[in-house]
Amino acid sequence: MTLTALDLFSGAGGFSLGLKQAGVSVAGSVEADRFAASTYKRNFSSSVVANRSVEECSDRWLRSHFSDVDIVAGGPPCQGFSVAGPLQYGRLDARNALVLEMARVVKCVRPRFAVLENVRGILSGKLSGARMALDAYLASLQEARYFSTVVRLQAADFGVPQLRERVFVISSRDEDALKAFEPLIQRRKLSRLASSVCFGDLPTLNPGEGTDEVVPYPRAAQNKYQLLMRRSSSGVANHVAMKHTPRMLARLAVIGHGDSMKDVSSEHGQRKRNSGLIDAGQRYKMNCTRINPKRPSISVPANFQTIHVHPHQHRMLTAREGARLQGFPDSFVFTGPRTLMSRKLLEREGRTDEIGLSQYNQIGNAVPPPLARAIGETLLELCDEF
Template identity: 30%
Template structure:
């Protein structure tokens, strides 16, 4: 029996495809607009068709012909930035917010047996996202799919990271949400959450990033690098309490806009705790001002390698960022954690 085929839309650097393959799918194609993410995807998925283009320019009919047989799963992770809480204060509508409709266009032509769609929870719960969620749901139901959805926590499925994601399933019969395999406290068949220490505690010292040194595609293990911090940011991380809030810092170490305030984003200039999963890894994962990205023990941020491992990328995963630390962080931070992707994809596999 041939492996069931999957297509990965908005594939990024390939986190979702890692999970699809672990669940038993053969990934036939990945579509990604960003050049470096697409190059990274191709290096790690040499047997897949890799399309580097705006998805709105991609012919679903041509892709169907190139694949040559019916696919079992159409998987998609449309950009979520327009729906996140970090951007909710801006009233302007992000033009990427309409990209989920491209999943419907491909579904009409590829006619997959099942569809798996991932986004941030606010795609379901915010006014801006809910209207688009309802449209996608109606369109899938019009194609005779039964639609189910759930909000899942990556840490509950073996990732060493807190990351909540909305997962939408569509198939000829209802697909049940996966059952958690991990929890804060172990009990019976449920293991304890994997912690930051479990994932990166044994790694050695990180090196300061040197522009140009990683200009060629290199495995993630070689990206054990961090940004050089200003003296002030160094002092902030030295003073930060693991798993504490930014208002734990004394006023003299706070940015001017934070002095005297104990409201707003609590994680900036924070440090992770060894004993818990990490906070959500984002594209700002090596910048202390972007979140709780301080190392639990050393006065530095986590390294690019550590961020990748917390996002479920293996050490031998090839990263092609052309020596740009910002781009490496973006590719890692934008990925769908592979362990969560695998758990969701196994639910699809069970219905085929």
């Protein structure tokens, strides 16, 4: 059986890629960010790619393009549900309401399945006052006679060399099929991979070296994971190392596996703002965390260029190395700026045309393709059994 899917808030296309690998035909995507949409178009040339917000997609337009899709998948912006977002300051994020936009699309095109992905914070996230975002989403789909189940999945259990737990809300009009989803996907669990599987066959880089263009592999693949990442690829792209100051290089040189900024001595610590003085009391737990090659990596977030230190080289990860930790094959090329200044600084300088998602952002925001593949394969199995 062949299923077709629509990917909302698609970003670069991690969810779409996993579904495609599972055997699902991806009819199209909706993504507001122009850089992420450009990456999506580069890698899914035969799909309809709408570079606009989901709110701008009218019911009429949706029905005209996607009335026959079997799956609506989507990961609405998670910042408002994340402890690293506005929530840490006690503020609600207006983007939380986009979960209801996903519900609107599902009710409009009426797919066989809907799959919403988000961080754990969505379980307690709010729209306003005491109104819970997830409860509102579930109630909206229930009005359209959809049943739903909420599952928490760990990416490391599905072939991703990274610890990354996410919440998935699976909805269907077939209650019996829905009840079988979690038992079936649990059967797809694999042995966890150490992060070392991602490295070793890629070009060795010093800070500031590398290119976005495709370059040949310098050595043979050293394990099955590297062979999988190389499939259909003639070489490596998006492999550019960040430049580092002498002070940063000295700091990185003393950070051991699994250690981070909080573990270095005061001479390598954080400087006081607008001062050359060392702030002996300032420590950021996650900044400059050197990956332990013997374990799955810590989660890869949108700002991983300031967090993950290469396990063996004294530099932060390249975009390609982050993509490997997410399970993107080397044939998947990311477009747009490699890094970007903060939105506030860009707006202050009037450079609003440069605002968007960098390659690092696109990678960190994505659903890991191997996890999405496991979900797609499970949905196909449900269709065969029910």
